Each structure stands twice: as structure tokens, then as C-alpha cells.
Amino acid sequence: MRGTQQAAKKQDVSIVLCGQAGQGVQTVEHLVTRILKAAGYHVFATKEYMSRVRGGANSTTIRVCGRRVAAPVSRMDILVPLNEGAVAHVAERLSPETVLVGEREVVGDDDVESHRFLAVPFTQIASDIGGKIYSNVVAVGAIAGLLGLDLDAVVAYVRRFFAKKTDDIVANNVKAVQAGYDAVGRLDVPDGLKLTFKPSPKVADEMLLSGAEAVGLGAIAGGCNFVSSYPMSPSTNVLTFLAQHGLEQGVLAEQAEDEIAAVNMAIGAAYAGARALVTTSGGGFALMTEGVSLAGMLECPVVIHLAQRPGPATGLPTRTEQADLELALYAGHGEFPRILFAPGTLEQAFYLTQRAFNLADKHQVPAFILTDEYLIDSYYNFKGFDLSKTKAERHIVKTTRDYRRYELTKNGISPRGIPGYGDGLVAVDSDEHDEEGHITEDLNVRVAMVDKRLAKGEALRKDVVRPELIGPKNYKRLVICWGSTYHIVREALAEMGRTDTAMLHYSQVYPLHPSTADLIRKARRTVVVEGNATGQFRKLIRLHAGVDVDEALVKYDGLGFTVEDVVEGLTEIGNR
């Protein structure tokens, strides 16, 4: 471990902030990541937090690197505990090299003794300036000092951040950040913490946003103009994002009375010609399953963002897991086709959400975006989105007098009209229906309609996103993953440096890409890495590719994988 750590530290520092809910950990996180990025450093941040509004213990892990970084590590180079109990909360992640920064009383005598400790009395300094409220910004200053950032740039950013506040407040915040910076300057700071690698001015111009924002932007790029949802962590962030930009971007964002209303509103909106989204999690999605079946029957394009969290039932509302894959795959009674995306990067979150709207419209099926709390709440910088690569493709026809909504066609896709556009009538029915959309008990029509709906599976399979193979083409070992673990597995494999091992990442998990069986059979040894207890994607592969993956590395404690988790897990499996 130690070797890894030292090597990593050269161009890779991890900073962990830990405090109570409501204590402003998020402000510190926000400032530190923005300051670092503005200074030209690659940065990544992710958090874990309790399902409560005040108290408890939450933490954020920030990584700052000399190369691109997009995955969490367990390792803590710097720990900034903001309240008593904070150190205990992350105790398992402490190592002899962790530098604790903060108040002696908060850290506690034991840890002060047993660890490298830098005393910075945040509260005291803040009180001197004008109030405890500034202690977070003192902490920001201290971190900036530890990392050896340019104080002027830091101050400039803080000024900008608080620009809308009163002059007094701006001045006090500036004082606070300076005081924190200076306090560290007076201490004997371990050498390794100063950032020695060169910042890149290009990074400062890159984008920094969260998974929730990437999904939200992808939706807008996909033409989304209607979102109806019911708040539920961690999916709410997407609703909030769209609500906040709704008026300006032309998205009607409605908080429904429950999830059933939400999905039925979205289907109604899609029927009327909107590009409709619902965003939900866990039990909220369970309540939508009848609606999913309705979308299947009406052949109504609707996009469902399912941000996974640990279940069953209420489970761990603010934690992460990848255990709703099977639920999404089989949700809804009866048989009908669907699409399941599972973005692994912020770029994928954007482009695939956008794509989901187009494919839902093209194939007239429900399309899912499976994310999870980890992806939703994580940030890193990257080049940005290329809007010229996106387009809201519409597949709506102007109806004629003899229009039939469910006209039987060879590929199962009937031209889709909407009410009020053209001379035809657009009739849809949740009962089995004839070509005109009228209820029927003609059982030959029934068979034709089942065949028609299922026929779309063929076309869907042609539009499947290819899994990404990373590493040697002539791999002997293959590590398979899906969804949010992309960067984590990728970094773990890079760190392990095995030249016989490749990674295969699925950002579309259903339909499964036809190359799957061959790609897996090529390997001598295969393992799936996934965040659930029963190996759901492994089962999906067995079922739909007809091949067995040898092993599964699973995690279901509510925290996502870290790079170390994957390295250790794969090493252990490799040694077996």
C-alpha cells in the first residue's frame, strides 16, 4: 500500500473534509474544487452523506492531480475534520501518512498524538474575524496553503464567489481565507503535500459539473421540454436542475403529487408531443412500473432517469448501489421492448441521456438512464460537450384523415402522430387495440400487436452502443463493468498495470451488444465488478449473451467502490 501511496502522491493528493450535515462541508468542497480547477489543476470530488438535514457525519473526498482524475480513492492524504466525531467517522481510511488539519479539540488528543497533525484553530480564527460562520472559509484557506496554491488567485476566487453579498461579508471572507492560508504558512507542513506538478491553463477552461447536471444538460440537448417527478434522493437533483433552468430553457418542470402521477403525466405529455422525462429512485420507480407498462403498450416515448440507491424499501436513501438493474429490466407487467443506458462518465451521462430521447422517439419505447447516487453526486473537470454532436431528432408525422396510430409495419414502428397536427385522429389505448387504437377482443389482432411491439427489438439491437474495450486487444483477463464504475475500474487497472488484462465497460446494458459473447469467450478469466450483492449484470450476461462470467467483485455497503477496493478485490480474485 505504502508504495502506491507515495507514488500516487507525487501527482495526486486526496483531501477529505468531514463534518456534520448543515455544517457547510459542501461550501468548502465547492470552493476548493473551483479554486483548484481555476488554478489549472485536475480535480475530482465525491461525497457520502447521511439521510438527515443536520448532525451526523458526512464527508467529501477531493482529489487534485497532475493528470485527469475521475475516481475516488480510500486513501486520505489530508483530512480536515470539522467536528468531533469526524475523525472516527472516517477512521478506517486513516493511515500513518494522513495529515490531520484542524482544531485540536475536534481531532481529539488520541489522534493528535498518533497522527501527523497540523493545528489550525478554524473557529477561533473565524471568531476573531467576525463570527464562527467564517470558519469554513478559514478551512478553505488552510487547504490552499497546504497545497501551496497562489494566494492571490485564491483570494480573487473567493471575492468572485461572494460577489453578490455585502461588502462586509466579502471582506470578512477574504480575511478568513487569508488567515487560514497564513496559519498553515506558520506551521511545519510536510513536504509531500505541496502540489509540485504544473497546472495547465487549459484545465481552467474546462467544465466542472456533477452527474446530475450532466444528465440534466443531456436531457435539454435531447429536446426534453417536460419533466414531472416526485422528490426522492438521489434523483431529485436532476429535477431541481431542470426546474432551475426550466423557464429559460423551455422545460416545464412539475412536482407531481406522487410517482404514479409523475409517470402518467410524462406519458400524457409525450402523447401530446412533448419530450418527456421522469427522474426517480428506488421505491419511487417501483411505483412507476405500471406506467412503464403503459408506455410499452401505448408505444409512447418516455425517458426514465433511475438514480439507484440501496434498497430494499427505503434502504439507505442517500447512499449508492447498482441493484435496480433487474428491476428496470423487468419492470411492468406483460412483454414489450425497452432500452437501458448506464452512463459511466459525465460525458456519457450527457450524450446518452440525449440519445435516450432520440431513441425513445425513434422506436417509441421507454428508455432508461440508470445512474446512481455516486455518479449523481460526483464532479470532475473535462473538456466539455460538443453540441454539434447532439440533435433532438423528432420522429413525428403530420397525420392524414385515414391515420392509424398502430398501423402494422414490418419493423413494428408505426408512424407517430400527435393530436392537433394534421387531419387525423390520434387514439391510444392501454387495452389491446387495433390499428386505429380502438379496444379489441380480436385475438388475431392481439397476436399481430404483440408481434409488432416485440419486432422493435430487432431495430433496437441495431442501435445498441458498443461496450468500450480498454487495454490490450489480446487480453487474457477481462474485467467487465457497467454504469458509474467506469473511471474507478479503469484507474484500478492502470494502477495494477497488468498487461494481460483489459476492461470492458457497458454504457448500454440492454439490449446487450451482440459482441458480448465473443469478447468474453476470448478471455481466459473474466470478472464482473458491480455494486450489488447478487451480481445482476453477471446474470444479465449469462441470460442474454449465453456465457458465464467466472467471478464477481461486488460491493453493497452503500458506499461506492474506490480505486483501492477494486485493486484489492481483483488482486484477491487473481490470487485465487
Added chain:
Amino acid sequence: MRGTQQAAKKQDVSIVLCGQAGQGVQTVEHLVTRILKAAGYHVFATKEYMSRVRGGANSTTIRVCGRRVAAPVSRMDILVPLNEGAVAHVAERLSPETVLVGEREVVGDDDVESHRFLAVPFTQIASDIGGKIYSNVVAVGAIAGLLGLDLDAVVAYVRRFFAKKTDDIVANNVKAVQAGYDAVGRLDVPDGLKLTFKPSPKVADEMLLSGAEAVGLGAIAGGCNFVSSYPMSPSTNVLTFLAQHGLEQGVLAEQAEDEIAAVNMAIGAAYAGARALVTTSGGGFALMTEGVSLAGMLECPVVIHLAQRPGPATGLPTRTEQADLELALYAGHGEFPRILFAPGTLEQAFYLTQRAFNLADKHQVPAFILTDEYLIDSYYNFKGFDLSKTKAERHIVKTTRDYRRYELTKNGISPRGIPGYGDGLVAVDSDEHDEEGHITEDLNVRVAMVDKRLAKGEALRKDVVRPELIGPKNYKRLVICWGSTYHIVREALAEMGRTDTAMLHYSQVYPLHPSTADLIRKARRTVVVEGNATGQFRKLIRLHAGVDVDEALVKYDGLGFTVEDVVEGLTEIGNR
């Protein structure tokens, strides 16, 4: 075909009644089946009907046999059309040998010409007696006459049936049945129709009931004392049955405001110590999936009767299908164990429902009974239920002061207390919880609780019902089926008479019995027969037994399989 038919007819007559909804087809069915059984003949009846209250075209198929009979045939030996349009409705089932009985105007000139026709003016005769209302009973008399039943016995039964009505009505019904009988006597009846085989007095003492009644009785035998449900075809019949006998049998039957209330009531009732059932179908069940997950999390025993009907969405409300297997298997977010029964016979419907209550209680998991409209609405005579083989096994402990509802145990099963029984407090929580049932964010506890819940899978697998292997032990071909198709496949195979072919029927579809892989591998050629479009059980076998079944014979037109469907389908597959 013809050979089969002739052979069959010797001891096997099929009578089809067809008329509009509301025309009393069910009364005729009821009388004919009861009269036949009372006379000592084996009898089977099943119906197909539209989702409407009046009009349309519904039909019932009754078989009367010299041996046990429990499956429908397509063949119609006698067709009794009760309204115009009736013959057209079953036209595909007409053969040159079908004898049409009824009114010339109803049958229509074309069919009168082209088929064997016996004119019995039901309405005219009825009007003469006292009103059109008696025409159904005239039809009953005509059928009795055709089959050559003993008139006195028929009259005696009719008298008994109408016993509670006024003397006038009884007398008119007796006249009507006699008149129908006599009318046929005056005609030139084809020989083949008279029942030549000997009735058995034992049959008269057997039970005759429907799948819905078998499930309902099984529930009572399993200790069910609480049922909360929302009406939905075809599951409503079980609710109706339990409501009708609720007061006498001690079952509180409550119609909930929606399915969500129904399942949450049932879980609450189970928490308080009741043996709780919900009965539902299709979309109603989809709405319950969050509740299923709650049952998984609370480890609350609840039994869910899911009577399948064709989807997606509202689909075909009164038709049959076996397409909710995957939904039941994966319903609910998060990961937790469950049990899925799929009775194939009326006896299994009774015993397995009863068993579901015991196993749900023992393992503290949700247990499903998967039936379908076909099973729910079908009748046949059989020896009966042996109550000495049933027992409502309870697994409730008296709590002590230090009681912990979720005590960690090796097999995952914590002793279950109920409020008010003992000195302990019984606390359950849909959030992840500690042993006491209190909400927790301790992620080590989380892992322990997931492991505990999933550990029950092991014990569950020990209690799995073995699939029934019928036919040669040294089979080369294996026909696999599940749920309601038991007797249909069985009769089809008997009729095909292939000595190299065995049938394997699953009445528990999950967990899958461990013998599955071996039983399937033993065969050279395997086929699954199931009532859905995508071969869901075949997929389940691939996933959970790790073997591939070669072929699937599927049907998804809303009608169940008939014996001929299976014979033809298997023959075709065999010839490939």
C-alpha cells in the same frame, strides 16, 4: 385429426356453449357440469369471455369423459350457440363432425346447411312455458337429452338447484328442462353423442370447484385470516370467495381503495400477527411492487396471489397468459429472497397456497402464488382435499424484554415477535436498520443485514417443491412446463403416446429445484411449453439452472393452450 376425434369421442364428448355476456351461458355451464358430475361422469369446464358485461361473445367448453379429464380441447362435438354471431365466434373450431344444436335463426342458414344441425327452438319452447328466461334451462334439457342422461336425475337436480325460488319458478324450470330433453328425443340424434361409458357413483361424491375456489380454500387452510385487495380480473374471484365465507371462516376481507393500500394493509396485518393475503393481477400487481420490497425489507410474511392476464397495461383483462413470471421474480427494488409457486392442478392450487402461508411465515419472506385466468376459471372433479395433510404452522415467539426483531442469526431467520405478545417491543423499519429495528447508517450493519436477508435463500432452497416428472424415466425428449398447463401437456403427451418423451412440470418456479440441470441434460431434446411470447421460464432455467432448453412452444393470443395446440406444436417441433 379425424382419427383422434373419433377415438376420443368414444369416451370423451366436448360441448361448447356460446352466447353473449349476460345471456346466462354460465347458468347452463353450472347446471350441465353439476348434473353430469352428479350422474357419475367425469367433467371439466373452462370458459373464455370478453371484458364486458353484456353483449359480445363468450363461450364455455365442457368435457364429459369416461376417465378423469382436466384439460380443454379445441374440438367441439356439440355446439350450442345461444345468439346470432355465436357460431362465427367459434368458427375456427368447427369441424364437419360438430353437431350444432339450437335455433335455426341463431345458427343461420349457411351453417345449418353445411353442418350437422339439430333444431331445438329454445326460445319458442321457453316462451310457451312462461317466458324467454327459461330458454337456458331448455338448452340444459337438450344437452342432457343428447347425451342420453337419465331424465329423472336431471329433473331432480334442477329441482334442487332452484329450491329456494317460488314453486312456480321451480315448476317452470322443470318443465323447461323436460321440454328440452323431449325435443331432442324427437330428433334423429347422431349415435356418437350418447354417453356409452359407465358412470361411476364415486365421481358423484367427488369435489367440483374452480381454481379460484381452490386458492381460496388453500388460503383458509393455510390460516389466512386477513385479505385486502382491489378488484381486478381475474384475481377478484379469490377476494369474492374469501369475502363470502369471511364471517364464517374468520377471514377479514377488505376491499382497499387501491392496490398500494391493499399490499400495505396486508403487510401491516402480518406485522400484527395475521396471516395475510393479497390477490391481484397485472397492473394491480405492478402497483404493489414497492410493497413487495417493503415485505422483503421488514421480513414480513405476506402471500401474494397473482392471477396472470395478458398485458402490457390493461391488455386483455379477461384473458389468460403466463407472462408475469419475470415481473414477480424481480418485482421490488433492492435485493431480497422470495418464493414463487405456480400450481398446475386444483389440488396444487389448494396445497401450495396453504404451503405458501407456512413458508412465508417460516422464512419471513413474500411468497407468490402465480395462477392465471385459465386456472382461476376452470373446473373439474377430483377426489378432494385431505385436511389432515394441512396445518397452519405458526412461527411466532413470545417476546422477552430484550427482544430484537432483527437479531443476527446464522440462517438469517430472526425469531419473529408480534406487538402485544410478550414483554418485548417489536420494531420494524423500511430503512436499513439494526437488530432492534432502528434506522441506521452504520454501513457494517448494512452489510450484515443484506447478508442476513440473502442467507435465507439457502433455507428456502431446502424447502423447494420437486418438479413432477411424468412418463418414462429413460426419456430422450423432455417437455417442460409450469403452472396452469399441467393437465393440458399431460393429456397431449398421453395422446401422442411417444414412449421416449417425458413431461417435467414445475409447481414451484423459484427458487428452481436443484435437480433441474440434471433432468434437462439427460434429455436429447428439450422444449418448454409456456403461455407467453418471450419464453420467460426458459430464460429462468438458463439463468438459474445454467442449461439451455432447445425449443419453446409459446402462445400469447389470450386463449390458453388446448390439448390440440400442444399436440400440434410438439409434433411440428418434433418434425423439425
Added chain:
Amino acid sequence: MATDVFEMGDIDIAWCPGCGNYPILKTLKEALTELAIDPKQLVMVSGIGQAAKIPHYLKCHFFNGLHGRALPPATAIKAVNPKLTVIAESGDGDMYGEGGNHFIHCIRRNPDITNIVHDNMVYGLTKGQASPTSRRGFKTPVQVAGVILKPFNPLAVAIALDASFVARANAGDREQTREILKRAIRHKGYALVDIFQPCVTFNKLNTYQWFKDHVYYLDDSHDPSDRIAAFAKATETDRLPLGVFYVNPKSSFEENTQMYRDDPRPLCERDVDAGKLAALIETFRRAG
């Protein structure tokens, strides 16, 4: 009167002969004709049940969705394209039972739609179980000893929620029902019309005659802007008032969303505003 534009021709209607749904269908067509509504601008939204089959029986666009779920899609359809006339029509079980939560929150939302409920006090399609409006003591195959729940009072609840328009009609009286429907459809905002509808097959208690004997019309002395008076009328049980109980004009959901403040085009006609999106994306480059 001639209701040609809405006629379907010779179709098979799945209702029982004599059902109260027939006069409602006919009256609705008349009301729509008199209001000169273009079938191509009319969307009927329904759930599942006997009443909910009504969209199949008149010429128009329709969305025949899930049991209990007519109001959410109706709300959304109107919000996406306010040019359309949207009518959400279903049975009492559908709207007040399975759909009860949407009923109460739709009233709060106040979309400009008309909500017509066929109130036959029974579940017709599923063969005669109690509905939320079934009278106490009503016996059914499930409520064997008679209904023990207090009947749901849709008018009183709608008035309690300060609905924009609340009325009750009787299917047996086409003349007055038509006028009430016309007022409701013309009304801007959510309008509830609960229509007493005899179910000749499963409800032998609340027959045409029973309704005739138990109703009377509100007269001019009733002031529909008086919420308390409307409530008092809605709670009467000896004889059940008919007519417009309560009218409370207010801005509609579509208006309140402000989606049409600067741009009258329906959402379905709008494209992504690439410039605005690019600008939004840009904000994530500038540290802020």
C-alpha cells in the same frame, strides 16, 4: 340535434342496454356540437371501467390510459398543448377510488380541463363491487354484509379544495345535463361534473327512478360563489341537489407555469434553443 361530426357510425358499444352511459354519451356529443368544438382539437382522456370506454364512442383524439390515472395525462396534455380541449372522463371507482390522489391534487393544480365522472355508485366493469360512492348497506359479492364505509362525497371534497367549478348532474335528465356540461367545458380551469348514472346491471338500488326521486335542482337562490353555502348543499343527503354548486374563477395551471408567458407556441412545436443551451453549458466552464 345533429351531432354528426362526433358520430362513429355503426359500432359495437360494449355497454348494457339501458345503461345510463348512453344518455351521457349522447348529451356530451350534443354539448360539444353546440359549443362547436372541432373533434380534431378535442382530446378525451379516460381510465379503465365501463364509463372509461366512452372515448371509443365518439370521434376525437383520445388517450385511454390506466385505471385511475386519467387526470395526470389530461393535465399534461393540456399543459403541452393548450390549444386542445381536454376532457377527462371516467367512472366513480376510477376517479375517486384508484385515482383519488390525482383527483385532490388536480383540483389544487387547476388545469383548464373538464372532469366528467359517471357516478353509478358501483364498479361496473369488474362486476358489481362497491365503489367509493356506494351507499352504506349496499350489498355486493365482496361487500356481502353491505358497504360499511361512508360514501365518498366528491362535491364536498372538491369544494373543500376550493375547486374552480363544481357541478352535479343526472344522466336521466339530458336537457339540464347538457347545459351543465356546456358550462363546465366553457369554464376556464378545472371543472368537475359528477353525473348520477344508473347501472342497470349491478346497481339495483340507485336506479333511474331512485335518482329521479332523490334529486332536485339548485335554483337561483343558490349563489355559486358562496363556498360555505355550496358546501352545505353538497352535504345534503335526503335529497341530492343538482346543478352548479360552486364557481371560483382563477388562473389555470398552464398559465401559472409561465411557459406561455413569452412564447405562445405549444411545447410540442418548440425546438431546443441551442444558443441558450450553449450559454448554460458555458456557465460550467466559468468557475462560479
Added chain:
Amino acid sequence: MATDVFEMGDIDIAWCPGCGNYPILKTLKEALTELAIDPKQLVMVSGIGQAAKIPHYLKCHFFNGLHGRALPPATAIKAVNPKLTVIAESGDGDMYGEGGNHFIHCIRRNPDITNIVHDNMVYGLTKGQASPTSRRGFKTPVQVAGVILKPFNPLAVAIALDASFVARANAGDREQTREILKRAIRHKGYALVDIFQPCVTFNKLNTYQWFKDHVYYLDDSHDPSDRIAAFAKATETDRLPLGVFYVNPKSSFEENTQMYRDDPRPLCERDVDAGKLAALIETFRRAG
């Protein structure tokens, strides 16, 4: 007062300092203590939300179920074992939003349970979105331009449904709240107590002070058996009345089911009656 039997000792309570949930918890413990209710005979049922965590903070049996779904299990628990005291307690979003359909039908069913709603006019646990009772114009991260829906009026709706007991209290006033809670718990049949509860974190509009300024107590001149008067009181908006609005004694759901007519034993103590079952099975042998 000493509320020892309900005390949990030194536990971590997940509410924010100063939250209105604390006085409600304390008042409830006092009311239960004064009523001499045995914790071993008390089942608290809740959904999900900040308020819904309350069962974890007093000693008793509890069923902390799904968001919005407290009332169905509460009804069932009481029906299965009428000896238990059952309290269903949750937040306004839980009871009136997600759980709205159960709210209205539970009132119709009238189980002998007490329904306590922490009405903070906001979704606390999910961080500050509008709840059904949020005031018009209230700004939140989702309702960015302010709430546009009409606030849900739980009291008016309960009275419209002829609920058995309807009251409102203010968390800030423990004295009176305790008395109201005691009356509600003692009341036989469904009893609603909507309690104004300041959320100090997410609702800066409806604060302790705001509630203080906007409430007054119903006095003796109010006759709680007068439904119309109760409704009128419930619709007041300038100043919001507190106290017992409406009481309408009637038989409870458990009684009406008749399951306890001949046998007082709770369902959970009964066994299969093999004789009766055998007799029922026998009826399927006799043709009939």
C-alpha cells in the same frame, strides 16, 4: 412531567436543533403518559420523512413503513388486534401528498386510530421542496418561481368526508396541543390532528413566530358537532383556528367488520377452525 416509560435514554435524534418536531415528541409522550398508555400496547406507525422518524424516539412498538403509506398498515394493525392503541404519525408530504388517497379513504373507513400530521408546509427530509400544504408563492429549489398550487386543506377535506374527529394544533403551544392529543387518542374512531410545525431549516416563511401570529383558538362558541360551522372555520385563511373543529361519534371500522361480534379474540390469536373449513369443503362435493 415525567414521561419515563417512553424515554429512550441517550439517543441521537436526527432532527435539526430547534425543529418543531421536538415539542411534538415531548407533548406526545406527555399525553400518552397522562392517558396511562402502556408502551407495550402502543404501536406507532409512520411513513418516511423527518416527522416520520418519530417512532424511533419513544419506547413502543413501531412500524416505520413506506413514504405515504402509514394509514393502510395502521388500519390493518388495529383491525387485527383491537387491543392495541395505534397512532399513525407522519409529515404533511407523506400523509397528504404521496399518501393522499389513503388519507381520504381511511377517513371513510374510520378505524379507531389517531392520525397525527406534522404540518411544516415543506418537504424536510428531501431538502425543502413544496409540500401539499405549502403556501402559494413559497419559493423552493424546485418551485423556483414560487408554489403555484392551491394549498391542500386537510381539515376542510376531512370535514367534507365527515371524519369522526378533526383538530388542529400548534407545536409551539405544548399545553393546548397535549390536551388536543389526549382528546384525539381517547376518541373512538379515526381522529385527525394536524399540527403546525416550524421547520427551522427549510421553511423561513412559516416560523414559530409566523404561526403564533396567524393562529387563534376556537372558543366555546364553536359547536364541534356542527359540520357546516366546522367547515367554515376550516376555510378561514387570515388567521388559522386551532382546536377541535369537528367531532362526529360513530362506530369504528373494526366494529363494522363484525369480526369481533361473536369472538373477542384478536385475529392474531385465532387458529383455523378445521371443522368449519371441512364443512365448507364439503359443500363442493354436494352438487349445489
